[in-house]
Amino acid sequence: xxxxxxxxxxxxxxxxxxxxxxxxxxxxxxxxxxxxxxxxxxxxxxxxxxxxxxxxxxxxxxxxxxxxxxxxxxxxxxxxxxxxxxxxxxxxxxxxxxxxxxxxxxxxxxxxxxxxxxxxxxxxxxxxxxxxxxxxxxxxxxxxxxxxxxxxxxxxxxxxxxxxxxxxxxxxxxxxxxxxxxxxxxxxxxxxxxxxxxxxxxxxxxxxxxxxxxxxxxxxxxxxxxxxxxxxxxxxxxxxxxxxxxxxxxxxxxxxxxxxxxxxxxxxxxxxxxxxxxxxxxxxxxxxxxxxxxxxxxxxxxxxxxxxxxxxxxxxxxxxxxxxx
Amino acid sequence: xxxxxxxxxxxxxxxxxxxxxxxxxxxxxxxxxxxxxxxxxxxxxxxxxxxxxxxxxxxxxxxxxxxxxxxxxxxxxxxxxxxxxxxxxxxxxxxxxxxxxxxxxxxxxxxxxxxxxxxxxxxxxxxxxxxxxxxxxxxxxxxxxxxxxxxxxxxxxxxxxxxxxxxxxxxxxxxxxxxxxxxxxxxxxxxxxxxxxxxxxxxxxxxxxxxxxxxxxxxxxxxxxxxxxxxxxxxxxxxxxxxxxxxxxxxxxxxxxxxxxxxxxxxxxxxxxxxxxx
Amino acid sequence: xxxxxxxxxxxxxxxxxxxxxxxxxxxxxxxxxxxxxxxxxxxxxxxxxxxxxxxxxxxxxxxxxxxxxxxxxxxxxxxxxxxxxxxxxxxxxxxxxxxxxxxxxxxxxxxxxxxxxxxxxxxxxxxxxxxxxxxxxxxxxxxxxxxxxxxxxxxxxxxxxxxxxxxxxxxxxxxxxxxxxxxxxxxxxxxxxxxxxxxxxxxxxxxxxxxxxxxxxxxxxxxxxxxxxxxxxxxxxxxxxxxxxxxxxxxxxxxxxxxxxxxxxxxxxxxxxxxxxxxxxxxxxxxxxxxxxxxxxxxxxxxxxxx
Ligand SMILES: Nc1ncnc2c1ncn2[C@@H]1O[C@H](COP(=O)(O)OP(=O)(O)OP(=O)(O)O)[C@@H](O)[C@H]1O
Ligand code: SF4
Ligand SMILES: [Mg+2]
Numbered sequence: 042x043x044x045x046x047x048x049x050x051x052x053x054x055x056x057x058x059x060x061x062x063x064x065x066x067x068x069x070x071x072x073x074x075x076x077x078x079x080x081x082x083x084x085x086x087x088x089x090x091x092x093x094x095x096x097x098x099x100x101x102x103x104x105x106x107x108x109x110x111x112x113x114x115x116x117x118x119x120x121x122x123x124x125x126x127x128x129x130x131x132x133x134x135x136x137x138x139x140x141x142x143x144x145x146x147x148x149x150x151x152x153x154x155x156x157x158x159x160x161x162x163x164x165x166x167x168x169x170x171x172x173x174x175x176x177x178x179x180x181x182x183x184x185x186x187x188x189x190x191x192x193x194x195x196x197x198x199x200x201x202x203x204x205x206x207x208x209x210x211x212x213x214x215x216x217x218x219x220x221x222x223x224x225x226x227x228x229x230x231x232x233x234x235x236x237x238x239x240x241x242x243x244x245x246x247x248x249x250x251x252x253x254x255x256x257x258x259x260x261x262x263x264x265x266x267x268x269x270x271x272x273x274x275x276x277x278x279x280x281x282x283x284x285x286x287x288x289x290x291x292x293x294x295x296x297x298x299x300x301x302x303x304x305x306x307x308x309x310x311x312x313x314x315x316x317x318x319x320x321x322x323x324x325x326x327x328x329x330x331x332x333x334x335x336x337x338x339x340x341x342x343x344x345x346x347x348x349x350x351x352x353x354x355x356x357x358x359x360x361x362x363x364x365x366x
Numbered sequence: 367x368x369x370x371x372x373x374x375x376x377x378x379x380x381x382x383x384x385x386x387x388x389x390x391x392x393x394x395x396x397x398x399x400x401x402x403x404x405x406x407x408x409x410x411x412x413x414x415x416x417x418x419x420x421x422x423x424x425x426x427x428x429x430x431x432x433x434x435x436x437x438x439x440x441x442x443x444x445x446x447x448x449x450x451x452x453x454x455x456x457x458x459x460x461x462x463x464x465x466x467x468x469x470x471x472x473x474x475x476x477x478x479x480x481x482x483x484x485x486x487x488x489x490x491x492x493x494x495x496x497x498x499x500x501x502x503x504x505x506x507x508x509x510x511x512x513x514x515x516x517x518x519x520x521x522x523x524x525x526x527x528x529x530x531x532x533x534x535x536x537x538x539x540x541x542x543x544x545x546x547x548x549x550x551x552x553x554x555x556x557x558x559x560x561x562x563x564x565x566x567x568x569x570x571x572x573x574x575x576x577x578x579x580x581x582x583x584x585x586x587x588x589x590x591x592x593x594x595x596x597x598x599x600x601x602x603x604x605x606x607x608x609x610x611x612x613x614x615x616x617x618x619x620x621x622x623x624x625x626x627x628x629x630x631x632x633x634x635x636x637x638x639x640x641x642x643x644x
Numbered sequence: 645x646x647x648x649x650x651x652x653x654x655x656x657x658x659x660x661x662x663x664x665x666x667x668x669x670x671x672x673x674x675x676x677x678x679x680x681x682x683x684x685x686x687x688x689x690x691x692x693x694x695x696x697x698x699x700x701x702x703x704x705x706x707x708x709x710x711x712x713x714x715x716x717x718x719x720x721x722x723x724x725x726x727x728x729x730x731x732x733x734x735x736x737x738x739x740x741x742x743x744x745x746x747x748x749x750x751x752x753x754x755x756x757x758x759x760x761x762x763x764x765x766x767x768x769x770x771x772x773x774x775x776x777x778x779x780x781x782x783x784x785x786x787x788x789x790x791x792x793x794x795x796x797x798x799x800x801x802x803x804x805x806x807x808x809x810x811x812x813x814x815x816x817x818x819x820x821x822x823x824x825x826x827x828x829x830x831x832x833x834x835x836x837x838x839x840x841x842x843x844x845x846x847x848x849x850x851x852x853x854x855x856x857x858x859x860x861x862x863x864x865x866x867x868x869x870x871x872x873x874x875x876x877x878x879x880x881x882x883x884x885x886x887x888x889x890x891x892x893x894x895x896x897x898x899x900x901x902x903x904x905x906x907x908x909x910x911x912x913x914x915x916x917x918x919x920x921x922x923x924x925x926x927x928x929x930x931x932x933x934x935x936x937x938x939x940x941x942x943x944x945x946x947x948x949x950x951x
Contacts, residue, residue: 099850103766124859132856144847149869149945158865159855191945207851295906481659487920488888489906496910509783573787577892580789581907596790600896603797611797614790621785 045072045105046215046247047096047135048113051142054091054100055107056318062107063319065091067271069110073215078241078248080258080279081296084315089251092268095216096249097131132162136213138221140251142201146192152203153188159210175206198229201217202236209240216241217249222257234260255295259283264350267291270316270326277351287347287358289333325356333357376626383620385437387443396430398437398590403428410608423608425598431608434590441591442620445506445575450564452510454547457517458560462548464518465525476522482515491574495583497593505584511576520563524556531555556633566628569621576617592617652937656930663926664715664919668708671865671915690809715923721916723909731916733894737903740892741811746886748817749825753882757829758875761836765844765871766863776833783830788889792896809898820897824889828882832875839871846870869943876939883932887925 052069055062066088075101081089094100096112112119114130129317139145147155156175157259165171169188176184179202186331192200201221207214218237222230238261241248250262258265258279266276267290275288313330316322322329328338335356342356345352391398402424409415410423410431422431464475491508498504530535534551542550576593578584585591587598592613599609695701699710714720721730764776799819800808807816843849844867852866890903898904902921909917 046777094850097854099853101845128856128858131854137854139847139850141847145851147852147866147870149873150866151945155851158811158852160858162856193946204851211856264818347673370707384664477655477658480655481662488891492891492907492910493667493918493922496913497670515731576787579791580787581892581895582911593787593789596787596793600793603793604801607797610790610793614787614794617790618782618786621787622781625781625784 043074044116045113045116046075046077047071047073047094047249048111049092050111050113052092052095052110052112053108054088054095054104055109057103058106063321064107065096065104065271065318067321069268069271069273071266071273071276073247073249074330075104075214076228076245076247076264077264079249080262080265081249081251081268082253082255082258082265085253086315087268088179088271089268090219093137093175093219093249093251096217097136097137098127105302132159132213133211135215135217136208136211138208138218138219140219140223142204143197145204146200148192151188151189152190152192152195156188156203156207156210157234159207163211175210176203176241178209178240179203179206180232181206198233201233205240209244212244213246214248215247217221217251219251220253223253237261255283267294270321271318272326272354274327275351275353276354277348277353281348285348285351285360287360288353288355289357289359290327291353292359293332325354333359372626373630376623376630379623380620380627383439383623384443387439389568390436391433391440394430394433394436396433398429398433399588400429409606410485410612413608422604422612425595425606425609426602429590431595431612434595435592435613438590438592438595438613439616439620441502441585441589442572442575445585446568446571448506449509449513449571450567452506453514453567454517454560454564455508457514458521460514461521461523462525462552463557465522466529466544466548466552472522475518479515479518479522483519488512488574488577489565491578492509492581495578500583500586502585505575505578508578509571512574513570516567517560520559521556524559524567525552528552528555530574562628562635565624565631569624569628572617572621572624610640648703649934649937651902652934654935659930660857660923660926661712664712664923665708666714667919667922668711671919715919717943720923725912731920734917735905735920738900739906739924740891741899742887745817745820745824745894745899745901746883746890749821749886750828750883752821753825753829753832754875757832758836758872759853760829760833761871762840762863762868764833764837765840768841777838780830780833780837783826784834786826788823788827789892789896791826792819792893795819795823796896809896811898812838819938820893820899823896824886824893827889828885831878831885832881835874835878836871839874840867843867871942873940876936879939880929880933880936884929887928 052066053064054066055064060353069088069092071079081092083089089318091100091104095108096114096119098105100108108120110120114135115193117126119127119130130142146152153169153172156172160168160171160175167295172188173184176187181187181199186200187195187203192203195203205221221237222233234257237248240246248261250257252258262279264277265279265282266273267282268274269290275282275286275291282291283295284293316326316329324339325331325334325342328334331338337356344352344354346352346357347358401643406424406426406428408417408419408424408428410421413423422435425431425434460475461479464472491512494511495504495508529552534547537547537551572592575584576591576596579591579593580597582597584593595613596610599606599611599613603610655687657827668672699707702710718732723729723731723734760776760779764773767773796808796819799806806818808815844863846867848870849862849866852862857865880934887903890899890901893899894903895907902924905917906921906925908914909921
């Protein structure tokens with residue numbers, strides 16, 4: 042079996058160094074194989090962005106100080122890397138498209154400057170030609186003109202594609218996409234997903250795809266991990282999770298997705314509120330909202346692999362097949 | 367954590383300042399206005415030749431520096447309170463009116479405020495003070511003339527924000543008059559921001575009053591204003607540094623405390639104001 | 645954008661005219677110029693003559709327009725002091741000393757303020773940050789007249805390193821420039837620190853890091869440019885603070901600039917000179933604000949497009 046490209050073990054991120062400080066991520070573990078696309082799904086505030094940014098050590102100093110556990114990139118621990126080693130990985134091996142594409146471009150620099158800055162590191166010789174090619178690859182018309190423009194002169198969809206071009210500029214082995222489609226309207230969303238899928242194939246990348254949206258997961262991911270309150274509660278191959286979701290939270294999420302998957306929607310609200318950081322219940326964090334909860338759920342649920350690759354943390358896995366009707 | 371500590375320290379210092387200004391003069395045995403010719407330019411107690419009789423030394427006329435600083439605190443506080451009352455009510459009235467009425471009235475008034483903010487006001491104050499002569503009343507008027515515009519700008523912006531809130535609409539549709547709406551619904555809601563402005567201005571007022579007094583157009587002698595004391599001590603700074611240095615330190619401490627408290631209040635009440643302290 | 649600039653220019657003119665009106669009224673209404681100009685031994689006939697000479701018997705508005713008309717032709721009258729110098733010439737002769745002092749103060753303030761602000765932001769929470777913040781707090785709280793006296797006491801009287809006061813070579817600039825600049829230095833430091841912290845936690849800085857840029861490139865190429873925008877916005881205010889601060893600082897250091905001239909003429913009730921000084925200073929204020937507007941255009945591309 043091949044080694045995982047990225048392997049996260051017991052990653053915990055607290056708000057500050059204090060061992061009792063509230064945690065945003067709580068013992069998160071996951072593996073990502075070369076070329077694989079893993080979807081990361083969960084309600085707002087469950088810690089998806091924090092997880093994605095941890096991989097590149099982009100969290101604020103406060104969160105960085107409160108980070109424990111391992112993030113192994115091709116066997117090397119990102120947490121222990123020197124600034125120089127980390128820089129070599131950023132962009133060239135792992136890249137990321139941030140959640141807010143509108144704010145991701147420097148407002149006082151032209152697109153060309155910002156794009157060439159990324160291309161320069163990959164040792165391309167003719168930077169201007171490379172920059173034009175990079176914009177053409179993400180379907181931006183008349184790229185030569187666009188290079189001279191400033192971010193505020195462009196539409197949201199255009200900026201999103203430019204941010205993707207910057208993310209891909211150094212031909213990374215892993216691209217982390219943080220909800221790259223939520224800021225876009227439905228038709229552009231669809232085009233953009235197609236584009237990402239094509240680019241993934243062309244560059245032979247692995248992807249960590251953060252989203253609110255099971256429709257997007259179905260379209261682009263191989264596996265999916267469901268997050269709740271800073272933990273991964275269930276993970277497995279996409280077809281398996283869709284056919285036989287076993288965690289009550291996953292089932293609740295899927296039950297509320299419209300059966301026609303052509304109109305992707307944000308995750309609808311389940312009865313009750315997700316707990317705020319620092320106010321998360323002990324044991325299974327879902328128990329106040331869970332229909333299947335028992336007294337047992339007050340203590341940390343066990344982890345079980347109920348089918349090959351299908352893992353969940355729950356005292357009472359739901360075995361009946363999910364009925365999408 | 368250091369933030370919290372410095373906030374508490376600063377608040378403590380301000381409380382001391384107010385207490386000293388209110389009760390200090392009754393607790394000291396020396397008269398701030400009466401000197402003794404035998405005790406001219408006596409150094410502070412800890413310096414060579416100093417005595418416990420005059421803890422902070424004496425000035426050229428043999429007046430006790432501590433007693434004068436304490437009396438000066440009272441003057442500073444009085445100027446602050448009166449100025450903030452005058453400038454605050456004029457500025458708030460104009461700003462609230464302007465924001466509430468809107469239209470061309472608003473445009474004209476705000477242009478005026480912009481102008482007031484863009485003129486070399488210290489010069490105007492100096493000019494005015496020189497023309498009308500130094501007195502407590504005049505200095506209060508002069509400083510208020512300079513500072514009202516900040517309240518006007520803030521209260522206008524806040525009024526615009528509050529004006530379209532649901533509860534104001536509700537009050538309007540339920541037939542409440544404009545004046546009643548302003549007093550019952552608008553003012554209470556913009557008060558926190560105005561308190562922030564007022565706090566930040568305490569430091570400005572103290573320094574402005576001290577500067578004008580230093581230049582000889584502020585609180586007239588022999589009343590001990592801190593700025594005036596610094597000016598008096600200036601000519602014999604070489605032989606008696608304490609006469610100038612100590613009142614200045616009093617100014618620095620109080621203004622520093624006010625700034626720390628003001629910043630903390632800004633963060634808590636109206637973070638949008640941050641960095642605009644300049 | 646041109647429209648915006650034209651608007652600012654119009655505003656500036658209104659400000660100047662308004663200022664001239666205020667000064668005119670102050671000098672004519674409150675300070676009786678006749679009483680100022682006449683010696684104590686003057687007779688009633690002298691008085692009437694002077695009133696006629698000065699045109700004070702005409703209506704107020706006529707007097708104002710005469711004043712304005714003369715001013716536009718560069719005639720601000722003569723100083724009422726013994727020298728009877730031309731007011732405008734007097735003011736212009738004092739201008740270089742003031743401008744050079746303000747220039748030195750502004751330059752050192754900008755360089756040091758930006759350096760300290762950036763340093764504090766990238767070392768946030770450390771001792772260096774705390775030290776910078778304390779310095780800024782002190783700078784914002786110390787009144788300049790006191791600070792000047794203390795600097796003279798320590799560096800000129802006690803240590804003997806620098807001249808106590810007066811105008812001359814570079815050594816003469818150190819203490820006045822420091823005194824004049826400290827408040828602004830503190831303000832710039834705080835401003836840069838705050839906006840740098842904001843920039844450092846922005847998404848575009850994260851993207852710069854994702855590209856694999858070094859920390860230096862991230863700070864210098866991406867965060868710094870953006871965190872200087874607020875400094876530019878406040879440049880007009882800073883310059884204004886310096887001009888008005890000059891009144892106090894030049895007085896403390898016996899600096900032969902327009903600040904001290906303003907103070908002296910106000911104390912001597914020398915209204916022709918006062919009018920000229922105040923108008924010249926106002927003109928500088930306005931000029932500074934226009935320059936800031938232009939600078940703003942140069943640094944922020946978003947402004948170029950905006951109306
Ligand atoms: N620097 C920080 N300090 C304190 N709390 C933080 C910090 N950064 C993030 N959080 C908190 O951590 C939680 C998780 O944030 P995160 O952005 O990772 O969620 P998310 O799953 O990406 O949500 P969304 O879907 O809204 O993007 C949130 O409650 C957020 O408020
Ligand atoms: S552990 Fe209990 S509370 Fe948590 S999901 Fe499973 S059944 Fe529900
Ligand atoms: Mg997120």
